[in-house]
Amino acid sequence: MVEEETLVKELKSKETQSNAFEVLVTNYKERLYWHIRRIVLNHDDADDVLQNTFIKVYRNIDGFKGDSKLFSWMYRIATNEALSFLKQKSKKLGLTDGEYKDHVIENLQADVYFEGDEIQLKLQKAIATLPEKQKLVFNMKYFEELKYEEISDILDTSVGGLKASYHLAVKKIESFLKED
Template identity: 65%
Template sequence: MHNDAALILRLTSEKTKESAFKELLALYKERLYWHIRKIVVSHDDADDVLQNTFIKVYKNIHSFKGESKLFSWMYRIATNEAITHLKQNARQKSSNNEELQQQTIANLQADVYFEGSEIQLKLQKALATLPHKQQLVFNMRYFDDLKYAEMSEILETSEGALKASYHIAVKKIEAYLTRD
């Protein structure tokens, strides 16, 4: 198990900040990439959001208070960056939600980095029909296997609200997958 306290000390010291940040990247880059990727779908967008996430972590490590795990703090930053990215894209496109969902599905089908089976593609299509908050809660619970307490800390939402969102998302996905 990795020691957060020692890494944070190294991250906040000018002498060891660079090497500690490289270690931080090695430890968390892949996990955060896949979390972000599930939110923004596109590989290129996920790379951009991941880069922005690590820039924020680097610039704000001094403000980390240790009230949560370092990864939870970074996960919250990544989540917020991904949501901000989606909102900016939605404003730029200013298209309706249905068009945005169809575009997301088309992008997923054309994505050379997506190596999923037909059922995984269908699940991703079902996910694309959910509101962003439900997508996020479903991804965090189903794919990332986070506990509701961790999700509550990251999203700053009550566990009860998260359980309700997850339940609704599951029902909508089941309905989508069983139609046809």
């Protein structure tokens, strides 16, 4: 994998931008896809949001100052794109956020790309009941195994606040699974 600093320089240079962007997509597309997929839940929607994320990264790379890791910056863009997508989609369907979450969960079993068993489906239903921030923190910590410091960079939140959000999310998921 190319050094992040070198990759950023190449992304900002018109001569090397195209090749560097290919490297960037190759290195990060799978991780970003699964991050987005855990937010939007649907494969096709995740593909659309991923494409929009890379377009934004490409268009805004000159604005990347290097205050955080490139990875964190892209995750922040992907997170914002996914959340915006959900808001637009629920508005377009005339549903509240809660109704839209229910709609997505109901359709999860019908998604040919959903490979989980009944337990995975129950876990996804439990996660879907969480407030947005707790859902993001839980997914990043549990599935993506990110450190609290990395999540802090991505969500621009204190580590202490993230630990509290994760703890509450785990308790709510446990409670949901016991009730179900």
